[in-house]
Amino acid sequence: MMSRAGMFRVSEGIAVDMSNRVYKLPSFHDVLEGEIFLQNLPSIVTAHALDPQKGERILDMCAAPGGKTTAIAMLMKDEEEVVAVDRSHNKVLVIQKLAAEMGLNCITAFKLDALKAVWQRNDSDITTDLCCSEEIDGVTIQSSDLLGSHVEKNSSIIMEGMSAEKSGKESVSNEKANERTYVSKADIRKNIRRIRNGSGRNQCNGGRVQNSKGFSPNSFDRVLLDAPCSALGLRPRLFAGEDTIESLRNHAKYQRRMFDQAVQLARPGGIIVYSTCTINPGENEALVRYALDRYTFLSLVPQHPRIGGPGLVGHCEFPDGYIEEWLRPGEEELVQRFDPSSPHDTIGFFIAKFIVGPKDAQFGKSCASS
Numbered sequence: 001m002m003s004r005a006g007m008f009r010v011s012e013g014i015a016v017d018m019s020n021r022v023y024k025l026p027s028f029h030d031v032l033e034g035e036i037f038l039q040n041l042p043s044i045v046t047a048h049a050l051d052p053q054k055g056e057r058i059l060d061m062c063a064a065p066g067g068k069t070t071a072i073a074m075l076m077k078d079e080e081e082v083v084a085v086d087r088s089h090n091k092v093l094v095i096q097k098l099a100a101e102m103g104l105n106c107i108t109a110f111k112l113d114a115l116k117a118v119w120q121r122n123d124s125d126i127t128t129d130l131c132c133s134e135e136i137d138g139v140t141i142q143s144s145d146l147l148g149s150h151v152e153k154n155s156s157i158i159m160e161g162m163s164a165e166k167s168g169k170e171s172v173s174n175e176k177a178n179e180r181t182y183v184s185k186a187d188i189r190k191n192i193r194r195i196r197n198g199s200g201r202n203q204c205n206g207g208r209v210q211n212s213k214g215f216s217p218n219s220f221d222r223v224l225l226d227a228p229c230s231a232l233g234l235r236p237r238l239f240a241g242e243d244t245i246e247s248l249r250n251h252a253k254y255q256r257r258m259f260d261q262a263v264q265l266a267r268p269g270g271i272i273v274y275s276t277c278t279i280n281p282g283e284n285e286a287l288v289r290y291a292l293d294r295y296t297f298l299s300l301v302p303q304h305p306r307i308g309g310p311g312l313v314g315h316c317e318f319p320d321g322y323i324e325e326w327l328r329p330g331e332e333e334l335v336q337r338f339d340p341s342s343p344h345d346t347i348g349f350f351i352a353k354f355i356v357g358p359k360d361a362q363f364g365k366s367c368a369s370s
């Protein structure tokens with residue numbers, strides 16, 4: 001059988017015209033644009049499991065095309081801030097377009113490699129207190145410029161660590177309030193949009209994508225890591241069998257590195273939700289085991305709503321001797337595993353929700369050296 005990508009490269013072949021619908025649901029393509037956006041049930045459950053609260057700052061680490069980002073923004077009633085990042089320039093445009101179509105203003109989308117999502121400040125960084133900049137017509141405007149100071153000619157777009165660092169619920173910007181007039185980053189962003197778009201228009205950037213250098217540790221209340229994965233839960237699946245044990249393990253390694261970043265970015269007391277659309281336990285239960293064993297200040301917490309089934313307890317021993325550890329008894333009911341063969345008839349999916357306890361000093365040191 002030919003791969004989907006292969007189909008577009010050949011000039012002849014046999015195609016199958018699907019004339020019978022599998023589902024009775026009519027197509028919503030281009031219908032009620034901006035009003036509805038169809039999503040798989042587990043995707044919507046993921047946004048609810050994250051449970052964003054009023055006043056919080058949320059990070060969606062692998063956000064494109066923006067289905068969960070927009071669901072989160074709606075749960076937040078389009079208030080506060082949802083930061084959506086993806087490593088692909090074009091996909092960030094897709095997030096912006098979706099947010100604009102849906103009239104959601106609280107979403108800020110950036111191009112950023114989630115493996116480098118924690119801002120590593122170095123000497124060459126521009127040390128502005130309000131550290132954001134944006135290109136408008138080939139000119140980079142530092143955030144402070146929007147308050148009336150200098151404009152710097154520069155063809156690159158740089159978004160530096162966006163956030164004021166938070167410790168618990170306290171924002172560093174509040175601590176600095178006595179030193180200078182504080183202007184919130186939300187206000188700065190609104191100003192940028194107003195200058196560029198005129199008032200009243202939403203955040204469609206007209207083809208421009210902001211790069212981010214990453215974010216300060218502990219700067220988000222909740223982090224969603226909807227990780228790139230082997231996608232073994234997607235249905236219908238015409239092509240199967242291309243994955244090898246090695247490729248599946250590579251996915252797992254990649255996801256752990258991203259999770260390491262998520263742990264640094266979520267503040268103590270904050271929440272991390274990890275999800276995938278695969279049924280491979282190596283990318284699901286084994287990630288949870290890694291997370292709980294490596295970061296002793298993380299704990300699994302119950303999710304609402306709970307529609308998926310329990311996770312897998314135990315371990316798997318591979319022919320090469322590798323032992324993959326899954327959940328321990330008692331942990332299985334705290335995650336959601338969506339089985340595509342279950343009566344819910346969903347795609348295969350997995351959701352785990354962690355609460356971040358106090359991070360010990362040792363954690364800070366090992367992060368700095370890693």
Ligand SMILES: C[S@@+](CC[C@H](N)C(=O)[O-])C[C@H]1O[C@@H](n2cnc3c(N)ncnc32)[C@H](O)[C@@H]1O
Pocket residue numbers: 043061062063064065066067068069085086087088091112113114115226227228229
């Ligand atoms: C499972 S999809 C996310 C789906 C999205 N959360 C939604 O609900 O619409 C995974 C995304 O991760 C992005 N991605 C892969 N590697 C990445 C990286 N290193 N940094 C940031 N994004 C990455 C891909 O471009 C892809 O858009």
